[in-house]
Amino acid sequence: MDDYSPPNNLLTGRTVLVTGAGDGIGRAAALAYAAHGATVVLLGRTLGKLETVYDAIEEAGGTAPAIYPMNLEGARDHDYTELAQTLLKEFGSLEGILHNAAQLQLLSRIDDYDIETWYKVMQVNLNAPFMLTQACMPLLRKAEDASVVFTSDRVGRTAKAYWGAYAVSKFGIEGLMQVLADETRESSAIRVNSIDPGPTRTHLRSLAYPGENPGTLKTPEELAPIYLWLMGSDSIGTTGRAFDAAGSLG
Numbered sequence: 633m634d635d636y637s638p639p640n641n642l643l644t645g646r647t648v649l650v651t652g653a654g655d656g657i658g659r660a661a662a663l664a665y666a667a668h669g670a671t672v673v674l675l676g677r678t679l680g681k682l683e684t685v686y687d688a689i690e691e692a693g694g695t696a697p698a699i700y701p702m703n704l705e706g707a708r709d710h711d712y713t714e715l716a717q718t719l720l721k722e723f724g725s726l727e728g729i730l731h732n733a734a735q736l737q738l739l740s741r742i743d744d745y746d747i748e749t750w751y752k753v754m755q756v757n758l759n760a761p762f763m764l765t766q767a768c769m770p771l772l773r774k775a776e777d778a779s780v781v782f783t784s785d786r787v788g789r790t791a792k793a794y795w796g797a798y799a800v801s802k803f804g805i806e807g808l809m810q811v812l813a814d815e816t817r818e819s820s821a822i823r824v825n826s827i828d829p830g831p832t833r834t835h836l837r838s839l840a841y842p843g844e845n846p847g848t849l850k851t852p853e854e855l856a857p858i859y860l861w862l863m864g865s866d867s868i869g870t871t872g873r874a875f876d877a878a879g880s881l882g
Contacts, residue, residue: 636857636858636860636861636866637857638668638860638861638866639668640667640668640669641668641669642668642669642864642865642866643665643668643670643727643728643863643864644668644670645669646669646670646671646728646775647670647671647672647673647719647723647725647726647728648670648671648672648673648726648727648728648729648730648863649672649673649675649700649719649726649728649729649730649764649768650665650672650674650675650730650732651676651704651729651730651732651733651764652675652676652732652733652734653672653674653675653676653685653732654674654676654677654678654681654682654684655835656732656832656835657783657829657832657852657859658730658733659681659685659688659852660851660852660853660855660859661730661732661852661855661859662674662685662689663685663689663694664853664856664859664860665730665859665863666692666694666695666697667689667692667694668860669695670695670728670863671696671697671698671723672689672694672695672697672698673698673699673700674686674697674698674700675700675701675715675733676701676733677701677702677704678701679699679701682699683699685697700715702715704733704755704756704760705735705752705755705756707760707763709763709767712764712766712767712768713767715767715768716767716768716770716771719768719771720770720771725771725772725774725775726771726772726774726775727772727775727776727777727779728779728780728781728863729765729768729772729779729780729781730781730783730859730863731780731782731783731805732783733756733760734756734757734783734798734801735752735753735756735757736753737749737753738796739794739795739796740794740796741793741794742796745796749797750796750797753796753797753798753801754797754801754804757797757798757801757802757804757805758801758804758805758808761782761805761808762808765780765808765812772820772822773820773821773822775821775822776821777821777823777865777868778820779822779823779863779864779867780809780812780822780823780824781825781826781827781862781863782805782806782809782824782825782827783805783826783827783829784802784805784809784826784828785798785799785802785828786876787802788802788805788828789803789806789828789874805826806826809824809825809826809872809874812824813825813871813872814872816871817871822871823868823869823870823871824871825862825867825872825873825874825875826873826874826875827858827859827862827874827876827877828874828875828876828877829852829855829876829877830850830876831850832850832851832855832877833846833850833851833852855877858875858877862875
């Protein structure tokens, strides 16, 4: 996908919701989506970061975004219902969701894993994407075509010791993606896929590998082509697939 050249108007007229939009991959994807015409709804827990992304989009001449602060760790079903109602009122439909927000608090043996931490990680990484997607399904179905993209991880496809709730949550994301893709394949214009971005210069990566030289990693901005392809109409007909940053895995 590195050689994919999206047209400038790839996402014109589309509303795309990005979670974890305040920094890292979410920020880079939001900027790329806005630069290609989308109205991006920036969702995250830190208002100041979202405002910085908002300003960056406007300064770059992108379509004016919207901000929706939400702490996924504490959000409940009624919060997602309210979000969907707001999107319906403001935009009428929703053409895309990028599930990017994720939490990694610690690496630990299953023997020692803190139960409270387990619940928090599963809430942000798996329960929140499920509840958000479920609440927004009527909006997605209203779109002429829509794309749901789940950010996965290699440890969500082949597990590694000590990755605990993070790995399990990403396995869950892959399962959620497959179930939703199968349910919508013949009954809607919604496509559903996942992507493992691979080693990328993000805050979450630095938590997992504190001794790693970030200069050896690709930047979030380098991932823009595949995130644009998956969100745009060029990927119509592609659903239920697990991608990595270099291309398809299955």
